[in-house]
Amino acid sequence: MSPTEPAKRKRKRIIGTFKCPAVNCGKVFSRADHLGRHQRSHNPGSRYACPYPNCGQTFTRHDVKEKHFKRHTNGIEKSKRDEGSTENTLSPTDLIEWLFHDELSVDNSNSGTNLPGHSTDLPSGFSPVSLIETMFAVSPNFPNSNYRIAVNENIRSNLISFIPSLEANPDFGCLQIEECLSNYWLLYHPQYPILHRPSFLNSEAPPLLLLAMVMLGSNFVPCAKSADSLLRNPKALADQIAEPLRWLIFANIDCRPPAKVWVVQSLLLLETYEITSSSRFLHERAYLHHGSKIQLLRRSPILGGDPLKSENHDGAYSPPNQVWKTWIEVESMKRATLMAFYLDTIHATVYGHSIILYAHQLKLSLPCEDVLWEFDNTNKSETLSFERTPKFLAAMNKLLHRQKVVTSSFGKKVLLAGLLTIMFQMQQKDLQLSFLEWDSMKDSWNQTISLAIDVWRADICTEGGCCDTENSLWFPIESKKKLPPMLRIDDTRCKFGLYHIAQIYMRISHYDYIIYAGAPSRMNVKAGKAEYEIVAKRVMEWSHSLNGSISAIHAYWFLCEMILSPDNEDITFTYDPNTDPFMHRKNIIASAVLVLFAYNYSLHGPESVTYDQLATSDYYPDKEDGYSYLRRIRKCLSRGPGGPFHRINYGRTSAQFHEAIKLHSETLRSIDNKHHLVGLLKLFYRSYKGCNWEIGREYSKLFRNCIKRCLGRKSVVCDDMYVN
Incomplete structure (x- = not known):
């Protein structure tokens, strides 16, 4: 066959003028097949409908319809079809697969959905369950509870050898140290149970860990409200320990990979104090060095090794007389790791810090039950039982699929932090993929995580x-x-202020509401007039949106919970940040106040224009005092279709609870005089003015700046916010 023969056999295309015969059409085509395709558009019976649920689009050409349908079924949309979801919504499975891909390794026996992963075999003859069973067969020999409080002169002298200046401090006698340790176990340990209380022995504890505990216990003296406290200046003692403690820990031979558990524990205790209760210098120092603690964990077996393995060993084989000690060490390191994750997340949420430890990097199980962790063999009436705790990622998977997870009080904190890390990852995806038509997905992932957070509150709590x-x-x-x-x-x-600030932070950033309130800088970076104008535009768009009103609802709700009784309108609470045992709550309260200022001031402007007529510098007339203002808002919201505002979740499923929040946010828009904020701002301006925490005093100045603006002052910036 010659090369030219195929060309001779090729059918010639008919070229000419082909006019559509339909009435009032008049279109002309140069090819007959083009006319044929066009004529189908005049015949509805020959149109091809997209079979995807709730799509409804029709097409005149079968090939165009098929191409359109593949957009539904390719990639992320495939899992939507499998779940029967409808769209533009990013489903929970989409979210997990998009973020974690093959990094996600879930113990399928604890998971509601089978997800791909890798597995690794445990040592022959060993499993975490067998370790627990062996433990139950052996009676632990824990010391008397007095030994975790009692301090003798030898212990005191050993502590002074690390910080010699403590010798001259009258608050560092044996009895004062005992008071501090008692405060630690009473007030800090229930919030962050990372030390094993039943087996703790002061005489055998690492001295730097004991100093960190004394530091926190001293800080809690005002919270304990003990009339017979022996400490004269507890804040000075806490600072005296905190300043050199970080360098002492870093210089210790145990502070190297793989780090001993007491090193991580000590750094965690120090960080919570530095971030929430100290000077700005120590606050910033903690932020600068918090990555060191994470790196120590990354270079240890608990976070290091194969990133795709489905399971970290919860222990190793131990002889019966060592089994309790082995389990305590392993559980302690796991809890320290989970707390490092929690602190990394809460500081990113509350302060706007950068997050460095993500949910998919934790291949750990959740903390064991409280009763097991706190079991003390001195109480003979206690009996132990064991249920294997789910893997962290499996529990996260259940939450995103609106399934209940049973866990300890500490485990609840960790799960909430896990949802927030997913939020941060999705926010990063927003920035990376906005140019790939990702914007249409933003509201859907936001809704998925927001609902999961409400499932956490309504179903897990x-x-x-x-x-x-x-x-x-x-x-x-x-x-x-x-x-x-x-x-x-x-x-x-x-008790879970993080819940409210999480729902707020999903919708407005820490940077926006603090700069809008008048902060001259954030994270040591000055914000000029141009930056403020950009922020003001974003705040205005936010406050006019549903996201703005939902943020405001959570801010109102949290403040009502903090200073009003839910059952008696005549009962109010005075808030003093110095006596608040929840260390992060004072910052969350400040954020809620600033969010309400941003929302209402951007919508309605100042409460009055009397600023120029004020006779004295510290007199600020208000139209409503703070308590009356919150009571009025709560009463108006309770009359709406969302139901009683102070009992939103009672008797409701998580979905009903989630919808009630939206109903309240719609009601909020119709309430008059929401911008009467001076009285509310005055409440917190005065309480934070005497704060032991330097950043709390900075918030007080910012509240005063917002008061002046609500009274009609034109200038925006709080120039003296960071001036001592």
Whole structure:
């Protein structure tokens, strides 16, 4: 066959003028096949409908319809079809697969969905369950509880050898140290149970860890409200320990990979104090060095090694007489790692710090039950039982699929932090993929995570939600009578402020609301007029959106929980940040106040224009005092279709609870005089003015700046915010 023969056989295309015969059409085509395709557009019976659920689009050409349908079924949309979801919504499975890909290794026995992963065999004859079973067969020999409080002169002298200046401090006698340690176990340990209380022995504890505990216990003296406190200046003692402690820990021979568990524990205790209760210098120092702690964990077996393995060994084989010690060491390191993850997340949420440890990097199980961790063999009436705790990622998977997870009070904190890290990752995806038509997905992933956070509050927490003390803390029976008012079982104030600020931060950044309030800089970077104008534009768009009103609802809700009784309008609470045992809550309160200022001021402007007529510099007339203002807002919201505002979740499923928030946000828009903020701002300006925490005093100045603006002052910036 010659090369030219195929060309001779080729059918010639008919070229000519082909006019559409349809009435009032008049279109002309040069090819007959083009006319044929066009004529189908005049015949509805020959149109091809997209079979994808709730799509509804029709096409005149079969090939165009097929091409359109593949957009539904390719990539992310495939999992939407499998779940029967409808769109533009990013489903939970989409979210997990998009973020984690093959990094996600889930123990399928604990997971609601089978996800791809890798597995690694445990040592022959060993499993975490067998370790626990062996433990139960052996009676632990824990010391008497007095030994974790009692301090003798030898212990004191050993501590002074690390910080010699403590010798001259009258608050560092044996009895004062004992008071500090008692405060630590009573007030800090229930919030962050990373030390094993039953086996703790002061005489055998690493001295630098003991100093960190004394530092925190000293800081808690105002919270304990003990009338017979032996400490004259507890804040000075805490700072005296904190300043050299970081360098002492870093210089210790155990502070190298793989780090001893006491090193990580000491750094965690120090970081919580530096970030929440110290000077700006120490606050910034903690942020600069918090990555060192994470790197120590990355270079240890608990976070290091194969990044795709499905399971870290929860222990190793030990002889019966060592089994309790082995389990305590392994569980302690796991808890320290989970707390490092929690602190990394909460500081990113509350302060706008950069996050460096993500959910998919934790291949650990959740903390064991509180009863097991706090089991003390001195109490013979206690009996132990064991249920294997789910893997962290498996629990996260369940949460995103709106399934209930049973875990300890500490585990609840960790799960909430996990949802927030997913939020941060998705925000990063927003920045990376906005040019790839990702913007249409933003609202859908936001909705998925927001609903999961509400599932966490409504289904994982009990009836009392974030205000139930026993949801967030675990106390031994003998401690309950010693608790200060804010930690008692009958206290109605919010214990999980992170829940509210999480829902707020999903919708407005820390940078926007603090710069809009007038902060001259953030993270040591000055914000000029141009930066403020950009922020003001974003805040204006936010406040006019549903996201703005939902943010405001959570801010109102949190403040109502903190200073109003849910059942009696005549009962109000005074908030003093110095006596708040929840170390991060004072910053979350400040954020909620600033969010309300940003929302209402951007919508309605100042409360009055009397600033230029004020006679004295510290007199600020208000139209409503802060308590009356919050009571009025709460009453107006409760009359709306969302139901009683102070009992949003009672008797409702998580979905109903989530929808109630939206209903309240719609009601909020119709409430008059929401910009009467001077009285509310004055409440917190005065309480933060005497704060022991330097950053708290900075917030007080920023509140005063917002007061002046609400009274009609034109200038925006709080020039003296960072001036001592």
